[in-house]
Amino acid sequence: MKVVIQRVSQASVTIEDKKVASIKSGLLILLGIVEDDTDDDIKWLSNKIVNLRVFGDKNGIMNTSIKDIDGNVIVVSQFTLHASTKKGNRPSYIKAAKPDIAIPIYECFINQLETDLGKKVQVGRFGADMKVELLNDGPVTIIIDAKDKI
Known part of the structure; x- marks a missing residue:
């Protein structure tokens, strides 16, 4: 599980010309999932983010x-976080988990984040073509890979 965290003054997600999520000051989290992500990865990453x-x-x-x-x-x-660009010019997404595995992990991550944060988290839609707008504050952008926690 890998995230790109951006501190934002504002951010929103639009799908098919409909705004589905919008925040003012906070964090925009882009989340990539691999098949071997575990409950421990979810808990560790959520705790790391909220603190x-x-x-x-x-x-x-x-x-x-x-x-x-x-x-x-x-x-x-965002499955593209697990792109491999080692060979050629077309990225390979072979490491990214397929939807049947990724969706339950994605949903568990959101639930854990809401529990740790103590409030509702806004989301895009898994697998949708989304337009993400943000005003990066700082700029502050942090990349965390749960597989690098040890």
């Missing part, structure tokens, strides 16, 4: 978390 200190404190130092600021989150599935 990641990427928001400014009263002195403007990145010392507070999304939970501390009661910020909002959008999660967007």
Whole structure:
């Protein structure tokens, strides 16, 4: 499981000209899933995200978390995070989990994130052609791979 986390001033997801998710200050999380992702990966990654200190404190130092600021989150599935570009110019997505495996993991991740955050998380739609708009704040962009936790 791999995420790209962007601290945003605002973000939204549009599908077929309909806005399905929108937040002000918070995090936009792009989530890529592989077949061997586990419940432990989900719990570890969710805990890491909600406690990641990427928001400014009263002195403007990145010392507070999304939970501390009661910020909002959008999660967007993105299998392309597991692209392999080693051979040729056309990326291979062979490492990305197929929908029958990825969807339950995606849903469990969202549920865990909501539990850890203590509030509803907004989402895109798994597998949909989505238009994601964001205003990256900072810019702050963090990449975390659950397989690198040890």
